[in-house]
Amino acid sequence: MTSTIRSGVRSRSFWVRLHRYVGLVIAVFLIALGLTGSVIAFERELDAWLNPELFHVPERAVPVLSLDTLARHAQQFDPEAEIITIRIKRDHGESIRVDLKTEQGTMRELFLNPFSGEALGARVRGAFVMDRAHVIPMVYRLHTNLYLPGRWGVWLLGGIALIWMVDCLVGFYLTLPPPLRSKEKNNSCRNWLSRWKPSWSIKRQAGQVRFNFDLHRASGLWLWPVLFMMAMSGTYFNLNAEVFRPIVGLFGDLTPDPRKTLPGTLQSGVDPVLGFSDAVLVVHQWLPAGNDNLELSFVRYMPALNVYRVAFDQKGRGSEVFAIKTEQVFIDGNAGTLTGRRGYDSGTRADRFLAWQFPIHSGQILGIYGRVLICITGILTAMLTMTGVVIWRKKCKSRRIK
Template identity: 50%
Template sequence: MFAYCSGIGQTVPLSAKAGFCAGKGIMTARGWRVRPFLAKVHRYAGLGMALFLIVSGLTGALLAFYHELDQALNPGLFRVQERRTAALGPDALVAAVQKAYPNTQVSFLALHRADRESVHVRLSPGNQSADGKPNVPDIDEVYLDPYDGRILGGRQTDALRADRIHLMPFLYGLHRSMHLPERWGVWLMGLVALTWMFDCLVGVYLTLPSYRNPKTSACRTVGYSTERNWRQRWKPAWLIKRGAGAPRLNFDLHRAGGLWLWGMLFTLAMSGAYFNLAQEVFRPVVSLFGTLSPNPVQALPKRSGVQPAPQLSFEAAIERARTLLPEQARGMQPDFVGYMPAQGVYRVGFQEQGRGESAFILGFEQVFVDADTSQLRGRRGYGSGTPSDKFLAWQFPLHSGQVLGLPGRIVVCITGLATVMLSITGVLIWNRKRKSRGRAAQPVSR
């Protein structure tokens, strides 16, 4: 059966499956309902996220080169004079830190460093004081001369200060939580990341060719009349029109930029959701598709009260952890060691040579050793993990760009700047349409 379309003066199929005539070409009923709705979703989700994505994009572009920028800003913290004498061992370095900062605990001691580079140490609160409250240190990050244990300087990484020594940690806090108190900022940015993931899917759908012929605005014959195939009709969405005016250029930058970088944008959104909502959302969802090994950091039971000093030294813990490595990780080098007083265990990290510097080198293993009995309390690694564990292990290299080494970090930096551009152009598109609708709604004076 056929019906006459009064809007264009043509006969068209009456079947709902075939479509209907809306005066602007044939469009299926499904497309007519879904596309305008998703356009509104994209518009208002983008507006709601714009400020957060601008901040996240700018800070993320800089954080791709966190270490290099931090070194350039604070050479006194990072650079040391190379000497012919041997560097101090972990126990001597820890003793130097504990002497300078009593009532603290070394939670991270870097074991791998470049030439002429200092040793990086992180501090956590030590045993509880007499009033039952933890001894919170004034600083939580320290840098040492590896040859004599001299303290080169330190800082409080969550301080709301943007001076030279605190700038990079300040940008990291802004990127991850907007410096909002407790977990509120982390949850907020995690929600933004989830919304961004969904909006990436909506955005790419809206660039697809509509169900009608884009070259005509009328139903030409019975059924569809397509002059170009689907791929050809999608091609303009990937291009920026030469010599176009500002509104068209702005629109093309938003649409084409989002398409060309879609894979990176979605990847950054997904990995961002992992970092901020790992326990709340990401791990439960991933566990639906495969087995996840428990993370010993969260799974190991915690002890209460004032904890005694560990029986095992840092150096002994490293050597013991080396013997507990799984077979596939035997050739890995120690990367860091730290003590977890609440659990009473040492955490020793090993990594494959070149990890974070060369492309597709992801191997790592963490061994948890009992600080009193030297028994194995847990393991976590890439090679020894399940497929789901490996999927989670990919998130940091993908988010930071380290999965491809230096080229990957450059791509992440460019994508961060592009995210700022896409957010700004999206707001400009909305503002122009808002003004156009306002002018159209004004009564015409006679």
């Protein structure tokens, strides 16, 4: 029995060191991701507050212009650019955003008055520019790829998310009370819970070192489900094809992504027969039955495939609890035939599990309350990481004194 306890102590010491040094390696990233994630939890609202001239338009007693008319206005703004996406989903009094690809390959976001087609302004997507128009997109890109070239930033942050997910499990294990000796095992369940209880609280009137340790441990425990799901969904976003989909595919069938299975048409410079408005009319026949709770989100044309991608969101998505359903329909740009689809109701159970990841990561799964939770969690993640660094520094100082 004594040897078993000693073995458990050595094992626990290993996990303590692992948790400590893994946390130090990813500390800077977690602080950056936590703080930027807190901002983009309310990305749209903050962007509109900073740039009212781009987002806000006076309401008028006339219908919104058709998608084809809006596309013509966007083309007039930059005749050489290629229209990629028209984002229809908006609140009352908001503009419509059109994504353009310039001849140089730069992506621009153009904001149009939906009633007149007037261009309200434009900005370069992801540009590292410190002004009101670019600050929120800049924070978003920092959160997703750290401005590293190619997919290096995506892969790096995916690896950080994967390591963080494992570290969350290690951290949780370390909050559990160590095993008791055999003579101390009377009323073991109650005794075990009573010994675990201090891990959930911060000792009052404790010294600075103890306070910092309790703050780190208790905060991590109370936030643990959210932190673990943030790490897991972060892996989904950044290592989807490399890690997440293959693992989920072991437990259920996944619908192939039409963007990766359709052959290219090589029809560069050739306009499709269908326009944006026609594409929206055609795709309704391919939506699942009972789609009255869906609203149009965006229409994207993919010239390399000659395919329209038309996306629908559940009404109230982003503001209401469990409004998480989405449907995307892919149709041929000439014939209007179905080339693929993916979504919540039309997908498999594994597809639905994947569909939960964005609402979880953004907090939209719980509507506005979830987004507030994610905003607070991002700040607390940075705090939790910094308290871990402080604990390590205190350990280092105590060793030098000895």
